[in-house]
Amino acid sequence: MSEERNADKSKKGFGSGGPMGSLGKPVEKAKNFKGTFFRLLGYLKPQRIKFSIVFIAAILSTIFSIIGPKIMGRAITKIAEGFEAKMIALKMHQPIPTMEFTYIGQIVFILLGLYLISGAFSYLQQYIMAGVAQKTVYNMRKEVDEKLSRLPLKFFDGRTHGEILSLVTNDLDNISTTLQQSLTQLITSIVTIGGIIVMMLSISLLLTLIVILTLPLYIAVTMMIAKRSQSHFAAQQKSLGELNGHVEEMYTGHKIVKAFGREKESTETFNSINAKLYTAGYKAQFISGIIMPLMRFVSNLGYIIISVVGALFAMKGIITIGDILAFIQYSRQLTMPIVQTANIVNIIQSTVASAERVFELLDEEDEVPDSADAKVIAFPKGEVKFENVDFSYQEEVPLLKAINIDVKQGHTIAIVGPTGAGKTTLVNLLMRFYEINYGRIRIDGVDIRDIERGALRSMFGMVLQDTWLFNGTIMENIAYGREGATEEEVIQATRAAHAHHFIKTLPDGYNTIINEEASNISQGQKQLLTIARAILADPTILILDEATSSVDSRTEVYIQRAMTELMHGRTSFVIAHRLSTIREAELILVMNKGSIIEMGNHKELLAQNCFYADLYNSQFVG
Structure with a gap:
């Protein structure tokens, strides 16, 4: 409309997308993480009772899930003792004792009950958190929409449509996803790590120390791979942006391209950018894909050490066979929540960056408000x-x-x-x-x-x-x-x-x-x-x-x-x-x-x- 404003604004840059969500990918960071994070938490205050219920449900769900292997170990120990008694009786030509199936059956029913209760609390946690997240983002969207209607025209002059669209859609969707999924995963992962370590300590201090000593290897492997893959992910995102911009230009101006006979040049440019995207994407995905196999390798090293030490302890009667199996299960369960926690920390950083952009919009200066005694001309003439x-x-x-x-x-x-x-x-x-x-x-x-x-x-x-x-x-x-x-x-x-x-x-x-x-x-x-x-x-x-x-x-x-x-x-x-x-x-x-x-x-x-x-x-x- 205005001749004095830049009418042909570029719509290629649609602001920030969502968080990358994988180890090794570049993470967008907020300029003021602490201030923005606590301001974002302020939006959860009206939902604090529900959020507290979510927190408690996550803890209970995790606790009931964690104690399962320990109880299952008792059943395995009882079965092992029964076989041992049977072998001794056969060797000594004595009457063969009966297996305590009643005790084992009780443990099975207890385990079923525990896992059902854990599942119920998990469902309750997800159900309530979905409402909390959607209500929070609903209020934020409403604020943003009301703010946009109050902003002066000069605000829109200095920004592309793509930037504003990205803020209203991508950034708010990013916040919604993090609140609904990542936040509950973070709570569950932290409680799971703490709970597993407590359960492992209850079985054996020495075996727990062995597991904890392998954790620096996880961190070293992750950081080494992440450092190598990050440059490739950055190149991938850059090439993707170039490709999107080129496709948009060629699509919107396809008549001009045809009129000047530049189809071949357009295709060559596309192929060049596409080749760069392929190379960067291939390298990024290949290098980051090495993380899980290496982590499994580290995990298996710990598994071997635990098995050997556990077997020696069992032979000396320091630990039961059921506790060894329970401990091995705990050690294998510990890897995933650690990876999830590291990943979610990256996601939260990107989410806070999204929230920061939303808050920058909300902090923009409003249009000069009407004066308290503003008039309405009932029958305007038009002078x-x-x-x-x-x-x-x-x-x-x-x-x-x-x-x-x-x-x-x-x-x-x-x-x-x-x-x-x-x-x-x-x-x-x-x-x-x-x-x-x-x-x-x-x-x-x-x-x-x-x-x-x-x-x-x-x-x-x-x-x-x-x-x-x-x-x-x-x-x-x-x-x-x-x-x-x-x-x-x-x-x-x-x-x-x-x-x-x-x-x-x-x-x-x-x-x-x-x-x-x-x-x-x-x-x-x-x-x-x-x-x-x-x-x-x-x-x-x-x-x-x-x-x-x-x-x-x-x-x-x-x-x-x-x-x-x-x-x-x-x-x-x-x-x-x-x-x-x-x-x-x-x-x-x-x-x-x-x-x-x-x-x-x-x-x-x-x-x-x-x-x-x-x-x-x-x-x-x-």
Whole structure:
């Protein structure tokens, strides 16, 4: 819309994706981890009772699961003792003792009960945590959405659509996933590590020390592989970004590529980036894939040592065979929660980085709020007055300087000038999309800063060069102009806009679905629909910004008729490059470099034979 802003912003960078989630991959880190982390935890406060239940359920689920091997070891010991007694009896030719199946059966039932209780607490933990996570992120999404509606237009000028979209979707989804899955996994993993170590200590201090001494090997292996694979993962992400950007460019501009015969060059570029992505991805996945086999190797080393030492202890009667088997099971169970904890720490770092971006948005300065005694003009006339208005997007770069305009009710004011002169900025100030630096703008004698922002903008109707239609029916798109509009009022507006005829020729008429890019109707038809929408809104003041610049001459005739109908009896600000459309305007403002350099009607400005006359003659004389 604005000429002074960068209209063609790149949408290739969609901010941050989610966390990598695997050892060895690069992890995005927050600038202020501690502050952001505790602020994120603050969002869990309203859910603290439920979160406490989740924490307790995770502990109980893990405890009931952990004590299983120890109890199972008793059954194995009893079976071993029974076989030993049987062998002795056979050797001594004594009566063979019966196996204590009742005791073993009781242990089996106890184990079933333990695992059922553990499963029940695990289900309870996941069920409640899903609600906690979704409710927390629901509140954050709501805050972000409300914040976006309060932010001034200058916030959106400095960011691409992709950045904002990534924040609202990727970053919040990242937080949601971490809260729902990773946080409970972290709790479970930490409790599991602690519980397993306690259970191992209850069996044998020496064997536990052997297991603990193997842990540095796990860390050394992981760090060694992670260090080697990280550069390849970084290269993979970079190549992936390049590939996405190239594909997006080639898809959106495929007509230009074909028109200039650059298909071969495009394909070669794709193949080159794809080859880099393949090489980086292959190396990254191969090197990181070595982690688990090496960790199994370390685990098996510990397993061998435990088995040998355990067997010696059993032979000396220091430890039972059941306890050895239980200990081996515990030692093998210890590896996974350690790996999970290391992985989740990386995920939490990336999540806090996502949260930091969300909080940066929430901390942005809001639009200047309405004053406590803000007015509503019940029956606006449309008289507009600019009094010594100065404005700049950046303080050190002045744009509009000492603008003075006095517009009467029902007059048409045309604004002309070269690109970057400040034409669109002038109407943006009128609608208070930006706050002026100096001076004042009055509507019907009231300073616009003293009018409720919603009431002020409801006075205006806009028809822009870049038409905006959403994915829905033609009826819904036009009815967007006024809440509660009836079907009859919509049709009346389309007749006034000279759009009714072409709508009726469509297969589904007013129920025709306009697709996401509105590519199933022509540019001129889209413009007629936006004019119909503006007519339906029945504004007091009308803004037309290059409304006919991108249509053919025949369609322009229809649009001009529609706009004449729309402008009738309304104060209108018309920004135009085609000077033929503004000859009848009561006042023409000629702008250049942020100042009004000429002012008058068409005949007066031609008679002056200055800037406007040069513009006009460049279009119509030759």
